[in-house]
Amino acid sequence: MRVLPTDDNDGAGAGAARTPGRKRRRQRFLIFLAVLSLLAGSGLLAGGYYFDSVPTPTDLKLPESTTVYYADGRTPMATLGTENRTIVPYDQMNDSAKQAIVAAEDRTFWTNKGIDFSGVLRAAWSNLTGGQRQGASTITQQYARVAADLRGVTYSRKLREAVIAWKLDDKYSKEEILGFYLNTVPFGRGAYGIEAAAQTYFGKTVRRDAPASQQLTQAEAMVLCAMVKQPEADPADPEGAPGYDPRRNARARQNSIDRWNYIRDGMVKLGYLTPEQAANLAYPDTVKPIDPNAGRSGLDRPTGLVVNHVLGELRQTEPFKGKPDEVIRDGGYKIVTTVDKRVQEAAEAAADIRRDTAPEAVRDQPKNWQAALVAVEPGTGRVLGYYGGDSGTGADYAGWYYDESGQAHGFGQHPPGSSFKVYDLAAAVEDKISVKRHFDSPETKEFPASGRTKGSPAGPIRNAEHAACQPDCALWEATVASLNVTYFELTEKLGVAKVMDMAKRAGVDSMWETVKGNPQPQRVDLRDKPINEVAKRFSTEVGIGQYGITVQDHANGMATFAAGGKRAEAHFVRSVTKGDDKIYNEQLTTADLGLDDEAINQLDWTLRRVKAAQLDNGWDSAGKTGTWQAGQSTTQNVHTWMVGWTGALASAVWLGTTDGKPLKTKNGSYEVYGSTGPGPIWRQFMEQATAALKLDPDKYRFGEPKFPGDAPSTTGPTRPAPANPSPTFSRRPTPSVTPSSPDPSPTPSDPPTPTPTGSISLSPPPSPPPSRTPRPR
Structure with a gap:
């Protein structure tokens, strides 16, 4: 009798040799x-x-x-x-x-x-x-x-x-x-x-x-x-x-x-x-190489942070609320995100400063340098690109999300400096304050009502830069030169609550306050209580960007202005299905800020004159830089920003450090500003992303303001209006669906992510206390 096969034999069912x-x-x-x-x-x-x-x-x-x-x-x-x-x-x-x-x-x-x-x-x-x-x-x-x-x-x-x-x-x-x-x-x-x-x-x-x-x-x-x-x-x-x-x-x-x-x-x-x-059948030699990450791809890459936000978002939806993560992870679902692969690739190419694809200005810099970038689609709130770090298992410098226990997780907040002045300006034009209105803009100025006097610990407000218009500048000139004196006065006139309310309505859901006796800023949910009550926890310095916000919120705020004042909720999930069953679908709704066309046009007209916001690819663009200094230093910056939009895409870029130390170049210079650090990242991303989306820039032209009651200034802007504005659009259209992708459904090493101390507290990396004077550039 022949030797029979073992438990996993080749001859199962073949039968044994016959004997008499x-x-x-x-x-x-x-x-x-x-x-x-x-x-x-x-x-x-x-x-x-x-x-x-x-x-x-x-x-x-x-x-x-x-x-x-x-x-x-x-x-x-x-x-x-x-x-x-x-x-x-x-x-x-x-x-x-x-x-x-x-x-x-x-x-x-x-x-x-x-x-x-x-x-x-x-x-x-x-x-x-x-x-x-x-x-x-x-x-x-x-x-x-x-x-x-x-x-x-x-x-x-x-x-x-x-x-x-x-x-x-x-x-x-x-x-x-x-x-x-x-x-x-x-x-x-x-x-x-x-x-x-x-x-x-x-x-x-x-x-x-x-x-x-x-x-x-x-x-x-x-x-x-x-x-x-x-x-x-x-x-x-x-x-x-x-x-x-x-x-x-x-x-x-x-x-x-x-x-x-x-x-x-x-x-x-x-x-x-x-x-x-x-x-005629040939053995196939097309078997893919062994990939240790096969079946788990994406979790250890930058897109792993997107997955964290996807899960955090789904945990708040009716189908999954209160259920353990295994229900989602092991449920056999198809989750379609809002992230456009073309935009994501452009975001990683520009913001991952360790890559050779990053702008030359930020490449090969010290290991503690870190960038974050978020891109949001105007009119829908879809996050099209998200880069919060180079590892999905590391720190997220662009935002935060709810973990499985329902707690806020992450520390993507940073003082926005002068980039926050976009909300001041929007609140001003909403109140019919023309960008041609003049303000007293000396080198320094006392503001007794806000406690900024020569005898106060922080001292008077001072401008970090000079402008040809000083000491009497139009609001648009002060914006381009980022004069702190002008914007501090503007915030006093409008009131802290008014400025914060504009930021909240535009897309800033959280802001971090400084609490006496607590070494770390604490997150305040701006939606939690009436803004007049919340605003009492912040000072006039809110108008010049002292209090931290996230890159994601800032990008959503820019998307609101890009959509003509129509705010949508920033989100990461388009749909969840299982087989033929539709489990969850995004709800696309918008809220109107109340800014009329003249206000939006003045906002665009002013911010397109910021040199760092100008693109070289034919798109109308607007934006603002910002920096925040280390401690009481007047020369060293810890946080630098560039934010802005076209009619089809809005984004925010932050460049700072992982350890809270001042930005210092490989050559030993502390001369790092919004225009020289995050500015090149923002411009490269915006140009590459809009090219990848293959959209027509002529369909997204900005409108021109009429400046009612105020004759246009003879002072020339840094960049003239387009020579041949589109005759079809007085301003860019607000998309109801994404132009970037159709509906897919036919029917140093990073520090450990800190654990929040409470439901409204997120801990950032340790950093020196912020100065009360932001660098404007």
């Missing part, structure tokens, strides 16, 4: 007696069949990986879950894997009763007599083994496995069982189930409704089904027993080829292939 009838009957009789005695002794014969439960896939509730996609709904950003698995119903699979797995693992599958009786008896006899533990397993038995978590090669396991398989075969059709099996078994590289394997090894799918070029072929399915025999290398001998992954080493590749040939022969015997088809 009398000898064969005698052997079987002896085996039957041995097994009967064994069964009776263990009580498995009766108890096993009648009382052992049958774990079906419904009972198992198999964890199914959730995939996070870019806005196109086709390009994966990350895969979540404890197991990389995507369940595909049997009738939605093409035939490639169905045929290959039967040829590989159980050639009598369609005719057997779920059990290889001879294999079970053989295993029992061998185990009883002290021989090698062995015995063939059908596909049904293999599924039962996985489903019931039956481990080891023992007679008791084989018997229970057989009982469960027998009952499965009684209750379910062969098609159902094969579907259970293909969605359950491991294929190596962390892939569970045939769909995850097809994606992991070939970047394809088993779904029959996919384009033919994207479907798993017969030859490719045979490579995958070969791996079921040994999905991973033996950890005790990875070189000698590497398994069947052809990209692991030369021995594994030969193993794969040998078993592929065995499967091919079986497919001919079963009638799945003709001999001619088999002869």
Whole structure:
């Protein structure tokens, strides 16, 4: 008698060699007696069949990986879950894997009763007599083994496995069982189930409704089904027993080829292939290289921070509120984000200052330099690009999110300095204060009502820069020169509450206040209470950017102005589906700031004259720089900003340090400002992103103000209005849907992220106390 295959043998269902009838009957009789005695002794014969439960896939509730996609709904950003698995119903699979797995693992599958009786008896006899533990397993038995978590090669396991398989075969059709099996078994590289394997090894799918070029072929399915025999290398001998992954080493590749040939022969015997088809079938050399991050891609990259925000956002929605994260991660959902891959690539290329693609001004600088960038689509609030750091598992310098416990997590807040003056200016034009109105703008000025006098600890307000118009400047001139004296006076006239209310309505949801006795600023939710009450916690310095805000909020504020004063909620999730079920869809709504066209046009007209905001690609653009100094220093900056917009895209860029120390160049200079640091990042990003979106700049032209009641100044702006403004648009349109992507659904090393001390507190990296005089440039 020949040596029979072991538990995962190549010849499952092939049958044993024939012996003379009398000898064969005698052997079987002896085996039957041995097994009967064994069964009776263990009580498995009766108890096993009648009382052992049958774990079906419904009972198992198999964890199914959730995939996070870019806005196109086709390009994966990350895969979540404890197991990389995507369940595909049997009738939605093409035939490639169905045929290959039967040829590989159980050639009598369609005719057997779920059990290889001879294999079970053989295993029992061998185990009883002290021989090698062995015995063939059908596909049904293999599924039962996985489903019931039956481990080891023992007679008791084989018997229970057989009982469960027998009952499965009684209750379910062969098609159902094969579907259970293909969605359950491991294929190596962390892939569970045939769909995850097809994606992991070939970047394809088993779904029959996919384009033919994207479907798993017969030859490719045979490579995958070969791996079921040994999905991973033996950890005790990875070189000698590497398994069947052809990209692991030369021995594994030969193993794969040998078993592929065995499967091919079986497919001919079963009638799945003709001999001619088999002869023309070539072993595929298109298996993807082994990627340690396969199945978890994106979590350790910059987009991993986007995933944090996606999960934080979904935790606040009705379908997932109050539920553990496993519900999302292991739920088999398709999450489509708002992030446009083209915009994201432009954001990372510009803001990741460790890359060669970053602007020359910020490349190869000290390791403690750090940038953050957020881009928001005007009119929808969709976050199109997000860069808060180079690692999804590190610190997020662009924003914060709710963690699983419901607490605010992250520290993406920074004093905005003069970039916050955009909200002062918007509040002024809302109050019909023309940008041509003149203000007294000396080098320094006392403001007794706000406690800024020569005798006060902070002293009077001073301008960090000079302007040709001084000491009498129009508001637009003071804005371009970023004169602190003018804007402090403007904030006093408007009132702190008015300025904060404008920032809140535009998109700034949180602001960090300085609390006496607390070394770290504390987050205040501006939406939590009436703004008049909240404003009491802040001083007039709010108008010159002393109090921290996030890059994300600032970008959303810019998007509001870019949309003509229509504020939308910044968000990261477009849709969540599972199969054909729609679980969640974004709600696109806007709120009107109340700024009329004249106010918006004056805002645009003024901020387009900021030199750092001018693009070289034909787009109308507006923006503002800002810096904040270290302590009482007048020459060293810790935070630098550039924020702005076109009619189609708004963004905010922060450049600072990870340790709170002043920005110092590799050449030892402290001359780092909004125009020289984040300015180049912002301009490169805006130019590359708008080019990638392939939009027509003529459709997004800014309107021209009429300056009612005030004759235009004869003082020339730094940049004239367009020579040929579009005759069609008095200002850019407000999009109701994203122009960047269609609806995808047809129906130094970073410091550890600090833990917040309370629901309204987020801790930033340690930094010196802020000065009360921002640098304007």
